[in-house]
Amino acid sequence: MSTLPAYVVFGEALTDFIRQSDGRWAAQxxxxxWNVACVGVRLGVAAGYAGSVSNDLFGDALYMLAAEAGLDMRFTQRFDAPPLLAMVPSTQPPEYFFIGEGSADLRFDPDRLPVGWRSAAQILHFGxxxxxxxxxxxxxxEVALAAHLAGKRIAFxxxxxxxxxxxxxxxxxxxxAGITDYLKVSDEDLQHLFPGINQREAIAHLRALAPFAQIMVTRGAAGMSLFCDGIEYTQPAFPVTVADTVGCGxxxxxxxxxSLLRQxxxxPATHLRFAAATAALVATRTGAYAPCWEEVSSLLAQQITESPHAQ
Incomplete structure (x- = not known):
């Protein structure tokens, strides 16, 4: 692999330990x-996951699955350090805590990224x-600020x-928020980020903080919205049988x-509908599934839904 990717995702990879109904713990x-990066590359975008994982069985699993998905492995670093773990005692309602003092993710070194990566990149993701x-x-x-100054698009x-x-x-x-071109939040994110005010007020605050961004707001079964160039586009959720909602966001x-990179x-309504279809497909599977472009395109062709419209 010589060509550097257009889409580079920065951030954490970890192992979820999810408590099962019988009291056992399942590692995932x-x-x-890491999920975002895997989704991007499975949808046919040249992508790299720019993060670091441990040199143990937990890091082995993350590294192997990233390579199998087709990510550019020149971006993923490994260190002799503890793994980052997320303990999930309950998914309904969600309860979790993290174990990661001195863990491998914290050792990520941007200076070890491939030479010329930023020139090749079109969109950089953080979060x-x-x-x-x-x-x-x-x-x-620091990476995000430098990329923004270099004219790269930032997703957050x-x-x-x-x-x-x-x-x-x-x-x-x-x-x-101030340097972001594409910003996604869930309705739950808005409640935590802007406590004590309603969703419309929270979105107004967010748009003031991110004046240059297209903003996507996801609402689970209630669908999603995209605020772009002063217009709000809305998209109903696709009617699918839900296995779980892990990884839908x-x-x-x-x-x-x-969608932005491939078409x-x-x-904007087309990009919004594609995002909604991708999330819907993931909801039909247990765990953070990453569908391919053909699967999403097939769902879009099969489903008869109300077209997104501007308000």
Whole structure:
């Protein structure tokens, strides 16, 4: 592989330990940013996951699955350090905590990325707990700021977690929002990021913080919206049989970026519908499934849904 990818995803990869109904724990490779990268490359976009994983069985699984998905492995680093783990005692309602003191993800070194990667990249993605864990967070903000100044497009998915309650994250969030071209939030993200106000007010605050961004708001079964050039486009959720919703937000983000990169002249409503279809497909599978372009295109062709419309 010689050509460098157009889509580079920065952030954490981790192993989820999910408590099962019988009391046992099931280990599942994941992490929001790692999921986004896998979705992007499975949808036919040349992509790299720019993060680091441990040199043990947990890191082996993440590294192997990333390679199998087709990611550019020159971007993924490995270190002799503990793995980052997410303990999930309950999914309904969601409960979780992270184990990652001195873990491998924190050692990521941007200077070890392939020569010329930034010139080749078109969209850089950032988000989730990688922007709330030092020293990684500061490194990634520096990468994002430099890329923004170089004219690269920045994608940002806050993907709120309980690590983001400290004051330092608020500053990071404001910096990232201010340089972002594509910003995705869920309705739950908005509740945590802008507590005490309703969703419309929260979106108005977000649009003020991210004046140059297209903003996608996902609402689960209630569908999603895209705010672009002063217009709000809406998309109902696709009617599918839901196995679980793990990874749906990551799929929406990856689907949105893949649509932008593969069909750049398409209308905003087309990108929104593609993102919704990608998320719907993931909901039909257990775990953070990454569909291919043909699967999403088939769903789009089969489903008869109300077309997105401007409000």
């Amino acid at each position: 490779p994941g992490g929001a940013c 989730c707990i990688s922007l709330a864990r030092e020293p990684l967070a500061s490194k990634l903000v 998915d806050p993907n709120w977690r309980n690590l983001m309650t400290h004051a330092a994250y608020r500053d990071t969030f404001h910096v990232m 990551d799929a929406a983000m990856g689907g949105w970026m893949a 750049p002249d398409a209308a």
